[in-house]
Amino acid sequence: ERLVVSGVTSSKNEARIAVKGVPDQPGIAAKILTPIAEAGINVDMIVQSSPTGDTNDLAFTVPKTDYKRAMEIERNVARDIGAQDVRGDDSIAKVSVVGVGMKSHSGVAAKMFSTLAAEGINIRMISTSEIRISCIITDKYAELAVRALHSAFGLNSE
């Protein structure tokens, strides 16, 4: 599959919420997300990596306008399920490298991560799909990240 990185996107209209140290047992992810769905709040990224002992963390992004409401919902959920903490951050940006054939090219991801590193940008969350690799970074670096990724992938940065 020939890889074609067709573009770089960025958006600053999301906020991140992480429910930390939840019991890693069936039903917990549903408890975290169901009240958000019932409140009519859209969710963009949902990310859970790997357990630590018998707990896990689950993070997701919501529109910035729903950040306070979603945090309040999750503080109640955290009490109900015995989570260790709820962390939120509304000064983030999502930068993504988009293209077909991503899935078979770990080289694209490595290059994206190295490019952000070379600019001293810390990657706070990562999620990938067949057509896109997305990184959450601090919002003030969004423009720098997009410029650096454009040039790293040889895209015309008009």
Place this chain on the structure above:
Amino acid sequence: ERLVVSGVTSSKNEARIAVKGVPDQPGIAAKILTPIAEAGINVDMIVQSSPTGDTNDLAFTVPKTDYKRAMEIERNVARDIGAQDVRGDDSIAKVSVVGVGMKSHSGVAAKMFSTLAAEGINIRMISTSEIRISCIITDKYAELAVRALHSAFGLNSE
């Protein structure tokens, strides 16, 4: 955007690797992924959720055939970057709910998680995109998960 869940997919040909407790600073994600790319190993899901103190976990999936090689690479990387641990698991399945308009429907994710919970299936990793919500579960539950998701989303489970 009207949501159309068009299908459920599952695959058992991947294995998961998690590099735990890495320093949460620029350059680390590149150090973890670059040697995998250089070894010509494809990566499907890359998932990093949120930091714990000043460390983070990064997990990714590779074809089962590359599992041992990738684990060996990451054990060396872990020593080099001072990670706490490298965990691997090659008895996993990825089940996904696929459809357009996913992004604006946290209800789909909540329903997927509840459906797996109702069958007592623990969700070990989560990653989403605009068209798909993917969960890593233990491989022996793959068929049960697909059947349960088919019926929950009203898909003809021929």
